[in-house]
Amino acid sequence: MMEDLIANTYKVLSDHPILESETFRVTHLQRTERSTSAVCSIEVGGGLRPHIHHQHDEIIVFLEGEADFRLGDEMRRVSAGDVVVVPAGTVHATMNAATRVIIAAVFAPNFDPENEDREYVD
Numbered sequence: 001m002m003e004d005l006i007a008n009t010y011k012v013l014s015d016h017p018i019l020e021s022e023t024f025r026v027t028h029l030q031r032t033e034r035s036t037s038a039v040c041s042i043e044v045g046g047g048l049r050p051h052i053h054h055q056h057d058e059i060i061v062f063l064e065g066e067a068d069f070r071l072g073d074e075m076r077r078v079s080a081g082d083v084v085v086v087p088a089g090t091v092h093a094t095m096n097a098a099t100r101v102i103i104a105a106v107f108a109p110n111f112d113p114e115n116e117d118r119e120y121v122d
Contacts, residue, residue: 009039009063009104018043028113036111040094040103042067047095050122056107058086060094065101067094091121 016027023046029037042048042065050070066079070093071086078084078094086092094101111117 009102012039013041013102024048028111031110031112034110035106035108036113038105038107038111040101040105042094042097042101042103044097044099046097048093049120050091050093050095051118051120052091053086053088053107053111053117054119055088055117056109056111057088058092059106060084060086061104063102063104065097065099067097067099067101069094 012027012029013025016025018025018041022043024040024042026038026040029039047067060083062078062080062082062084064080066077069076069078069084070091071084072090072092084092094103
């Protein structure tokens with residue numbers, strides 16, 4: 001099961017590569033009435049700004065790499081195999097990638113990529 005997830009993730013990433021002007025790329029995979037799934041690739045030194053999803057919980061699976069992760073006021077080091085659950089309303093961000101980072105994420109309820117529930121806080 002995990003091998004299928006990883007294989008599919010790498011296929012999606014090869015079809016949607018990071019552009020030279022980007023340090024990360026998020027690609028939404030599937031959207032149902034109840035959830036949205038996505039993959040994210042982060043280049044060395046890159047990451048996302050701290051943000052909140054007011055209406056969405058997020059489950060993040062780190063498939064590759066190592067980076068800092070902010071969850072609320074806490075910073076921790078994450079690496080391949082780690083899973084982080086982010087309740088709605090919680091500040092979070094994958095930051096300062098030490099290596100290339102590959103993430104699979106699920107948002108619930110569904111997440112509209114055209115009208116993202118994302119408020120940057122820092």
